[in-house]
Amino acid sequence: MTSGVNAKSYDGVVLCAPITIPYRRYSTNSAHWWIGRALHELVKRAKIKPKDIDGFAVSSFTVGPDTAIGLTQHFGLSPRWLEHIPFGGASGVIAIRRAARAVQTGDAEIVACVGADTNHVDSFRKTLSTFSRFAQDAVYPYGSGGANSSFALITKNYMNMYGAKREDFGKLCVAQRDNALSIPYAMMKKKLTLDEYMAARPIADPIHLFDCVMPCAGAEALIVCREDTAKSLGLPFVRILSTIERHNAFTNDPVQMRGGWAMDIDTLWSAAGMKPADIDFVETYDDYPVIVMMQIEDLGFCKKGEGPDFVRSHNFANDGTFPHNTSGGQLSVGQAGAGGGYIGLTEAMRQLIGEPIGTKIADAKTGLVSGFGMINYDRGLSSCAAILARA
Incomplete structure (x- = not known):
């Protein structure tokens, strides 16, 4: 749709x-x-x-x-x-x-x-306890630790529907950690191996430690x-080719398996006059790796349900076949609250004006930034994306 x-x-x-x-x-x-x-x-x-x-x-x-x-x-x-x-x-x-x-x-x-x-x-506990009326009435009083349990539900449902494995999510997390090693203020400063990812302590099955962002x-x-x-003003700049925004999409899905991006991808690509293959790098909102996989699908880089195979067949490092979350994203740099909704934007801008803090993407001309937010028990309510271009 x-x-x-x-x-x-x-x-x-x-x-x-x-x-x-x-x-x-x-x-x-x-x-x-x-x-x-x-x-x-x-x-x-x-x-x-x-x-x-x-x-x-x-x-x-x-x-x-x-x-x-x-x-x-x-x-x-x-x-x-x-x-x-x-x-x-x-x-x-x-x-x-x-x-x-x-x-x-x-x-x-x-x-x-x-x-x-x-x-x-x-402050994080206080934020969780007052995050929404839904959280106050139906989640927090029953012992939920916040988003971990909600994303465990979404992750398990996605795994059951499309055959994703923990190793697939781990590949994304490991690549983002490698990308973050050149960022001096990243919260996660040590290389992460797939074995370490797999052996990490469980948080809320099937979510384990390195699936979760670190609040900061x-x-x-x-x-x-x-x-x-x-x-x-003498400022280097980036052009906006297109944007989309959607809230409370696909309300009939029993558990979230897609976001509002899927409703608006035609607008996103047609307004930019581009197709997914034209994009040099992608910055997705990455509070948990399952949402990264959903965005890859819903933004048109592969069909719905093909996210696991897409991950298995691509390299997500900055010098790989699909440079993704090129600063390391929230999963390795950290989640500065609502600042997490901007980390992909500022990183994409730096790459496109040729002034990245960390590793530079070779000859980057276009980038896609997507956002996702406001999780209730079984879904996030807001989704958006923008295609940006070098001047």
Whole structure:
């Protein structure tokens, strides 16, 4: 099932100034501090003043009770366009999608998009206990540790339906660890072997230790603006070829086996004037490897149910046949809360402007970034993707 919406192009709008505030396992600083650091680095990188930021989009789980509006006073901003985007791993693509339209219509000229969270010793538990009304009423009171049990259900269902094995998920995790070894702030700093992956302690069958992201503190940020603005500031930039966004897709599936990407891939590829074989690297949202496999299928790189065979027949390292999560993704760098929804975007931007923090993808001209977020018991509610191109 796909849609064929005739999407308006993003001509004239670009992404620039990718910023990462290096991650920490735990932090005594607030989410506000991390967002402030990101904004400071954006201003410094773009050589602008805070008053020049007239659009602001923010995603954070730990900034409460504030939302984007409260942060404007906190940071001395006076934007004429504002978005609070609480969609977890889908936040980054949705932020650039909405900010780009704001720039196109003249509602803003320079939009700062930020995803950031802190991680106190006890903050992850508190986040889980108040994540959603569903979590408060029907999951957390019964002893669920959060997303692990939900993704165990989704993973087991996928394995039963399509014949995926733990070794297949392990191949993805091992490749991402190799990609992360050149990232100085990665939480996981040691090489991972498939034997170590297979022998890791169980968390919630069939989920084991290295299937799970490590919560941490950090921030990711970027600027959305007009191409002529980026040129006037001397900033290298990336073009947006197409985007898609879908929420609460395939509600009749008893357990999630696909996401909203599958409803909109025709729009994604046709608007970009491309096909999957044209993409040089892919950045998927990777809170658990089963979701990576679903995205590979639902984004058109193989048919539904062929994800396991696709994984077995490809090399996912940065110099492999299918460069994937080229910085190591969340599974090896860490999950800085809602910042996890931006990690693929900032990494893709760096690869396309030729300034990666880690290993460079040779002659990268196009990249696909996809997002996934807001898990309830048996499914995630938000999915999105963007195709980006080198200027």
